[in-house]
Amino acid sequence: MAAQFDKDYVIKSVEERNIRFVRFWFTDVLGFLKSFAVTDTELEGAFDEGMGFDGSSIDGFTRIQESDMIAFPDPSTFQSLPWRPQAADGVGRMFCDIVKPNGEPFEGDPRYALKRVLKKAADMGYTMYVGPELEYFYFADSDGTEFLDQGGYFDLTPLDVASDLRRETVLTLEKLGIPVEYSHHEVAPSQHEIDLRYQDALTMADAVMTYRLTVKEVAYANGVYATFMPKPVAGINGSGMHVHQSLFNKDGNAFFDASMPGNLSQVCRWYIAGLLKYAPEFCAITNPLVNSYKRLIPGYEAPVYVSWAQANRSAMVRVPLYKPGKEAATRLELRSPDPSCNPYLAFAVMLGAGLKGIEEQLELMPEATNDIFEMSAAELKEADIKTLPENLGAAIALFEESETMKEILGDHIHSFYVENKKAEWADYIKDVSQWELDRYLPVI
Numbered sequence: 001m002a003a004q005f006d007k008d009y010v011i012k013s014v015e016e017r018n019i020r021f022v023r024f025w026f027t028d029v030l031g032f033l034k035s036f037a038v039t040d041t042e043l044e045g046a047f048d049e050g051m052g053f054d055g056s057s058i059d060g061f062t063r064i065q066e067s068d069m070i071a072f073p074d075p076s077t078f079q080s081l082p083w084r085p086q087a088a089d090g091v092g093r094m095f096c097d098i099v100k101p102n103g104e105p106f107e108g109d110p111r112y113a114l115k116r117v118l119k120k121a122a123d124m125g126y127t128m129y130v131g132p133e134l135e136y137f138y139f140a141d142s143d144g145t146e147f148l149d150q151g152g153y154f155d156l157t158p159l160d161v162a163s164d165l166r167r168e169t170v171l172t173l174e175k176l177g178i179p180v181e182y183s184h185h186e187v188a189p190s191q192h193e194i195d196l197r198y199q200d201a202l203t204m205a206d207a208v209m210t211y212r213l214t215v216k217e218v219a220y221a222n223g224v225y226a227t228f229m230p231k232p233v234a235g236i237n238g239s240g241m242h243v244h245q246s247l248f249n250k251d252g253n254a255f256f257d258a259s260m261p262g263n264l265s266q267v268c269r270w271y272i273a274g275l276l277k278y279a280p281e282f283c284a285i286t287n288p289l290v291n292s293y294k295r296l297i298p299g300y301e302a303p304v305y306v307s308w309a310q311a312n313r314s315a316m317v318r319v320p321l322y323k324p325g326k327e328a329a330t331r332l333e334l335r336s337p338d339p340s341c342n343p344y345l346a347f348a349v350m351l352g353a354g355l356k357g358i359e360e361q362l363e364l365m366p367e368a369t370n371d372i373f374e375m376s377a378a379e380l381k382e383a384d385i386k387t388l389p390e391n392l393g394a395a396i397a398l399f400e401e402s403e404t405m406k407e408i409l410g411d412h413i414h415s416f417y418v419e420n421k422k423a424e425w426a427d428y429i430k431d432v433s434q435w436e437l438d439r440y441l442p443v444i
Helices: 007-016 040-049 110-123 163-175 201-221 266-286 343-360 377-382 392-401 403-409 411-429 434-440
Strands: 019-027 033-039 051-054 068-073 090-099 127-139 180-185 191-196 225-227 241-249 308-310 317-319 332-334
Touching (some): 007 090, 019 040, 019 068, 019 110, 033 040, 040 051, 110 127, 110 343, 163 191, 163 201, 201 343, 266 317, 266 343, 266 403, 343 403, 403 411
Parallel strands (some): 019 090, 308 317
Antiparallel strands (some): 019 033, 051 068, 127 191, 127 241, 180 191, 241 332
């Protein structure tokens, strides 16, 4: 569903729009956006030969003795940046694929990791479509958590002072060629959500990276701060990234079958079973921070229990109810990820897990029809409902031992990610927090 621009279109557009610089975007393994600028006069050569850079300074890329990397721009991702000057000396951007000097794809490039899993899906006859719902907070500045409003879910009142910020963000995203489905105030004070219309997974991963930057750019231009930190404030809901996903084949939506219970095809049931089996193992990818696990606790709408259900929002995997005539909309929603994740790796592990479920024809556990948050420990055990890891340390331990995750992401990304997250967890557990000082210092 991406615009099919080619290099000739981009070169012509750069000339006609007076664009002087084109930013080449790519992400490191941790999901941080990286960029360098190329002048308009260098653009044609960059398409033909790529642009070299030092990969040893990028997290998860290369060691110093093998540092040379080459970025090849993907012309289909070209857009001009709306927050840069438009009349003259404008700025464009393209996402890049990273290759080694010998021309082979670089195994540490997250975009390539997703492409590999998408190729596997294509070989099985499937195309993955995703529609993520990214939540975030607006604060007065980056130094604290002062709310801009006290609004609640779907509020449209003077309390929702950020509605103009959301509107400006939506308009900016549309200028960048990213279609938006809807936007609204979320449950917590100063918490907001803008939902992107479903796209193929690679296009959407690029869109998520653009979305996060756009939200922050618009906030900054208006003198406030936007954050995708999963749980910035204790005692209120954290921010999630619910991911709606489906597989299509040559006959249409592979998740729909009118003859099956709930209209869910056998392929869909296998896919869900794969997500459920491997969710604890990929949790370190979809929930990558120490802070991510402050969100994944009972009582704040974040899923903790490995389960599925139709319409039951306490389940980790929710299947929206089928509407007659909407076969193409049949999908599932994975509710555990948060918006701090690397979208390329997150979509890769979701798809990889689902494809494993199809390959292994995994049996789907019974649907959770009651509120799982209200179930006792004995009831959860009887229903064989497991939990996601309780913290980053537990998550990375499962991820490290997972041969499936290593297969999906490749040895390079898997090993770097384990090393990096182990260091993050070690830093956290040796820290003495203010909570500990407040609780223990006065009495012990």
